[in-house]
Amino acid sequence: GEDVEQSLFLSVREGDSSVINCTYTDSSSTYLYWYKQEPGAGLQLLTYIFSNMDMKQDQRLTVLLNKKDKHLSLRIADTQTGDSAIYFCADLSYNTDKLIFGTGTRLQVFP
Amino acid sequence: GAGVSQSPSNKVTEKGKDVELRCDPISGHTALYWYRQSLGQGLEFLIYFQGNSAPDKSGLPSDRFSAERTGGSVSTLTIQRTQQEDSAVYLCASSLMRGGGGTDTQYFGPGTRLTVL
Numbered sequence: 001g002e003d004v005e006q007s008l009f010l011s012v013r014e015g016d017s018s019v020i021n022c023t024y025t026d027s028s029s030t031y032l033y034w035y036k037q038e039p040g041a042g043l044q045l046l047t048y049i050f051s052n053m054d055m056k057q058d059q060r061l062t063v064l065l066n067k068k069d070k071h072l073s074l075r076i077a078d079t080q081t082g083d084s085a086i087y088f089c090a091d092l093s094y095n096t097d098k099l100i101f102g103t104g105t106r107l108q109v110f111p
Numbered sequence: 112g113a114g115v116s117q118s119p120s121n122k123v124t125e126k127g128k129d130v131e132l133r134c135d136p137i138s139g140h141t142a143l144y145w146y147r148q149s150l151g152q153g154l155e156f157l158i159y160f161q162g163n164s165a166p167d168k169s170g171l172p173s174d175r176f177s178a179e180r181t182g183g184s185v186s187t188l189t190i191q192r193t194q195q196e197d198s199a200v201y202l203c204a205s206s207l208m209r210g211g212g213g214t215d216t217q218y219f220g221p222g223t224r225l226t227v228l
Contacts, residue, residue, distance in 0.1 A: 043219040
C-alpha cells in the first residue's frame with residue numbers, strides 16, 4: 001500500500017523557522033494536507049496543496065511540494081510556543097480516494 | 112454545533128466488554144470517516160460512509176468492529192469483546208463529499224480515548 005513518512009521529532013527555538021518534512025510514495029496523489037494535533041485534541045487542518053502546485057503560502061505557513069521527488073515540507077516562520085504540537089502530513093490518493101497519514105512529527109518549541 | 116463532536120471523550124472498559132463510540136458530523140456533510148490512532152502511530156483508516164452508499168469497511172481490523180450511520184448523520188462505532196490492543200484514540204471526521212479533496216476537506220472531532228483494561 002501507499003506510505004507517508006515523517007521524522008518523529010523536531011525541536012526549535014522560539015522565533016526561529018521550523019521545517020517539517022514528509023515523503024510519500026503515492027503516484028496518484030491529488031491533494032496533500034498538513035494537520036496539527038495539540039495534546040488531547042483532534043486534528044486541525046492547517047493547510048493543503050493541490051498536487052500540481054509547487055508552493056503555497058498562508059501567513060506564517062509555507063508549503064513546498066516537489067512532486068518529482070514526492071517530497072512535501074511545511075515551514076513555520078517565527079515559530080511560537082503555541083506551535084508546539086504534532087504535525088501530520090496526509091496524502092489524498094486518487095486511486096483509493098482515502099487519506100493516508102504519516103506518523104506525525106512532534107514539534108517542540110523552547111524559549 | 113460548528114464542528115464534529117464525539118462522545119464520550121474518554122472510555123475505560125474491561126476486556127471482553129462491548130463499547131459504542133458516537134460521532135456527530137458537521138451538518139450537511141455527506142461523508143463520514145472513522146480512524147484509529149494508537150500510541151505513537153499515525154492515523155489508521157477504519158471505515159467511511161458516503162451518503163446512502165454502502166460503507167467502505169476495508170480498514171476494519173476484525174469482525175469485532177462495526178459501524179452504523181443513521182439517517183445520513185450520526186454514526187456509531189461498535190467494538191465487541193474488546194481487547195487490550197483496541198486501546199487507542201478513535202477519531203471521526205466528516206467532509207462535504209467523498210475524498211475530501213481541496214476545500215472539501217476532512218474535519219476532525221476531538222476523538223474518544225478508549226482504554227481497555
